[in-house]
Amino acid sequence: MENLTPTAHTILGYVASHPRSGYEIRQAASRNPFWGISDGQLYPQLRLLAGAGLIESDGMDGPRGKTIWRITPSGRQALRDWLGEETPPVVIRDENLVKLLFAAPLDRGLARALVEERRAQFASFRDLVAAVAPGASWTDAERSAAATVPALVRDYGLEFADDAVAWCDRVLDALDGDA
Known part of the structure; x- marks a missing residue:
């Protein structure tokens, strides 16, 4: 359909x-x-x-x-x-990044607060992903059919969140170093 x-x-x-x-x-x-x-x-x-x-x-x-x-x-x-079907391309609309772009030259403290907010959100997302037990409610046959893919999708989420947190840490260091 x-x-x-x-x-x-x-x-x-x-x-x-x-x-x-x-x-x-x-x-x-x-x-x-x-x-x-x-x-x-x-x-x-x-x-x-x-x-x-x-x-x-x-x-x-x-x-x-x-x-x-x-x-x-x-x-x-x-x-x-x-x-x-072909999956539509990933479109990133990230209000926090747009705010950060405009805040950085205007108010260093506000820029820092935006990055800290972002870091906390990605740390929380990482905790959410880490709590997922791929296929925990599945039967053995369902787990077998899915192979390791659900665990690999979970790993993607963990790595994505870890990279985002690391990026936030680098930006915070840069903001502190530029002060």
């Missing part, structure tokens, strides 16, 4: 690994530091995917109306099609 959002495709990916309730999808997404899904996105997207025949419910409402969703053959094909 065309015109699915990246969030809808992400939901298909979560349901493709194994049937899940909306709550379980939200929990899995909350552990993913690279693509979040809000409740405001999740439930409308589940209805859209079900309406398009890409996922289906088990037809049973469990405790508190819990519906378990599973991917359909059409949904699996839509996921495969999306995975095979």
Whole structure:
């Protein structure tokens, strides 16, 4: 199906690994530091995917109306099609860096505060990524099928955060040295 959002495709990916309730999808997404899904996105997207025949419910409402969703053959094909599409280029819109660019010549203390804020955010992001246990909720077969890729994606996040923190430290040293 065309015109699915990246969030809808992400939901298909979560349901493709194994049937899940909306709550379980939200929990899995909350552990993913690279693509979040809000409740405001999740439930409308589940209805859209079900309406398009890409996922289906088990037809049973469990405790508190819990519906378990599973991917359909059409949904699996839509996921495969999306995975095979060229990914749009990374676009970085970073308000902190723009502020830093303008603050540096105007107010050294403000520039330093922006870098400290940035450093704290990347340190927090690193902690979030470090807490991820790739495939912890998966079956042995799911872990085997994924090979080492989930751990390598986690490593990417850790290295990215470490590099960003190191860059912040260099900028702070430069700001202190230029004073």
